[in-house]
Amino acid sequence: MITPRFSCSQTDTEVVVKMYCPSVRASDVEINIDEKLFSVHVNPYFLRLNFSHPLKGDDDASASYDAGSGYLTVTLTKETPGQDFQDLDLLAKLLAPRPSEQPPQQPVIEVLSSEDTAANEEDADEELARRTQRLTLEQEEILRAAENDWQLPQEVPQPLPQLKTTPEYRYGFLDMHSGYFRHVTHTENEVNEIGADAETCPPSERRKRRLKHEDEKWDEEYYMADYVEDEYIQELLHWQNPHTDSTEGFHYSEEDNATMLRLPRKEYLAMPQQTHDLYLTLLTLLLSYAYDCRTTQHDPTPESAWTLSVLTPAFSALDPAPYSAEPPPPDPDKFSAEELSATFSASYRRVFAFPLYRSWVLAEKCRADVAALLGQGKRVIARCLLEMKHILDHHEVYYIYSKVWLDDFCVWTLAYASDETLHVLAATVKSLKMEKSMIGRDLDELEASAQEAMRREPDSDDESEDEIERMLPAPL
Template sequence: MITPRFSCSQTENSVVISIYCPSVRASDVEISVDETLFSVHINPYFLRLNFSHALLEGDASSAVYDPSTGYLTVTLTKEVSGQEFKDLDLLAKLLAPRPPKEAQTQPVIEILENPETPQDDGVDELAERTQELTLEQREILEAAENDWQLPQSIPEVLPPLRTTAEQRYGFLNTHSGYFRHAEHTENEVNELRADAETSTPEERRQKRLKHEDEKWDEEYYMADYVDDEYIRELISWPNPHLTSPPEEFEYTEKENIVMLRLPRKEYLSTPAQTHALYLTLLTVLFSYAYEMRTTQHDPTPESAWTLASLTPAFSALDPAPYDQPQQRSAVPGAFTEAEVASTFTVSYRRALAFPLYRSFALAEACRADVAGLLSRGKRLVARCLLEVKDILDHHEVYYVYSKIWVDDFCVWTLAYASDEILSRLADAVKSLRMTKSMIRWDLEELESLAREDAQRDTDSDDESEDEIERMLPAPLP
């Protein structure tokens, strides 16, 4: 079945769904409405949408097909007149499966005997069976009867049973097998090489840290620190996503088509996994902000390499969090300064070790971009992820990171991310104070040496000019 292009709008009493399905017979259309779930089938098209509130097929509902334009317009009545249906422009959220209804709470106490119920002859049989119990079982029964306090201990958690050497990775650790032939591909950003499928999370992190230290170049950093004229231009460049009025935001036709092709998945993540996804989102947005700022929103053939290299979840399969468990917030949707700082520390290290422009000030500008993007909500964040997906999808090797991370991130952001949490995260990023000592590469000392060298060169140039003037003949009277 083909998922058709569609759009949704609403009035005070109705929701209007416009579906593009050219060259079909209107008599074959099948429409079904089940509370919040709407589906339409007209061969070869099938569309199923899950709305935030219930709809009805009332007297005011209708379905009209215009063969000249190829559009089927379905008007459905709101169960509650005047109720606002939010996120009608988030097509991926409408296409997401309907979440299961909460299971009914099961009773935690089972009544084995009611004192008011007369005893039956089964008591004698039970007594006889009790006599056959082992000594240990009798002690337990006696303890229960006399309310004794038997010694208890919590059993140790057994490690998960492993039947293969392969490790899972990617979004919510749901992917594997994408790097089985990594040694035969020209994937320059894969820091795990042939061990990508078998490295544990701890091994991936150690290899990432080692690779960052190996790629760190003091002279490169000092040169960019001294000769920073073009970097200052990149820092002063106005980000169009942050300068355009928020009320004018609207997805393009190309973006809507891409959202229709995203996977239809339901993500059942734990609170800890959801928390980690928000932190990993910071690293993806930082890489995007760096690529966008250094190319001034005009991607180049190197853009896919830049995005993949700067995102540790891509190049080393090492997503957040990067701090210690005791530093993390115990409140759902809240983020401590330590865990946000540790996340950006990783991004800063990579921005200073790998790409063309290596500047701490440029990294600070990218962090400010991330805070601004998050403050605009999930619609703009999803647009940024769609742009990342478009860049990766057009690369013959790095498209793999779109498959294992960005596709799912797009759907999750549109259907599950919270604007309230993104706003709190934006505040945490904006108020964060990053210091050069966090990077652990003696940046302040290197900058001091670079300034001294630049000053010596200036003094040497002045002395050379004075010497040349002394060697010149005196002017004629």
């Protein structure tokens, strides 16, 4: 089945769905409405949408087909007149499967079979009896000693190792992906910091390798040079990001809508803590986007795919947030200053180690951009993620990060992210106080040394001029 291009609009009493279905027979149109779920089938096209509010039944719907333009227009009647159907422009959200009523509070398991409870209890009792009869002599002595209340030696049981049925470790969005790096040695992936072990490297080892690589790439002289010669960086600081302005009249382009139609249609059963961590990882994605957007002034270059990939720990080392050693807040919808500082510190370390411009003030400006983008809500954030996806999709190597991260992140942002949570996160990020000592580099000392060198430089020039004057012959 083919998903047609479509758009949705509404009046006080109706929702209008307009689909591009060229060369079909209008008599073959099948429409089905089940409260919020609407589907239409006209061979070879099929469209299923989940609306935010219920609709009236099939008898209250109507359809018309314009053979000249190829557009099928379906008019649906609202169950409650005047009710506002939100997010009709978020095509990926409309296409996403109907979400579960309650998010899982623990890891989801699949029940393969079930039997009668009473029968299970009887079988368990019989199994326990058989095991008791097979007790060894030593175990019987221990049981008799326990009955006499003797003091027996006790040891704290060691935690069991993680159960693994495959040598591979999953990665990407909610650890849903594997197999994308099996042939990584045959590609020129310059940002991959795990090498050929990407499929088998455990998460703890990924983080160690990332930190080690950042330390190796850290260059004090490069940082001091950008600190002293910062004329162009100062120009970048005054550039205004168009996505941080007002969203009045905001709409997605035809290219954005076409991209959303190609996104995966999944239901993400994320636990509350996993959702919390997704918001933190989103911050690292947005900081990478803000850096590339500001340094290119929203005009991507051939290096933009590399910049986005190398600045994102979840891409280059498959190492997503959280990065804080502190325990997470008890409320998954809250974000502590410690974990936000650790999240931005992980991105700052990469800003100071890899890209063309390495500046503290530039990193701080990008963080301000992230706060402004969060404040605009999920529509604007989805636009930024779609722009990142467009850049990576057109790269012959780095498209892989779009597959394992951005595709799912786009759907999750549009269908599951909360504007309320994003606004709270925006205010917290904006008021966050980042200290240079958090990065693990002696930035304060380096900048003080650079300032001292700049103060000495004029004095050296004056001394040179005095020496030249003494060497010149006296005037007649």
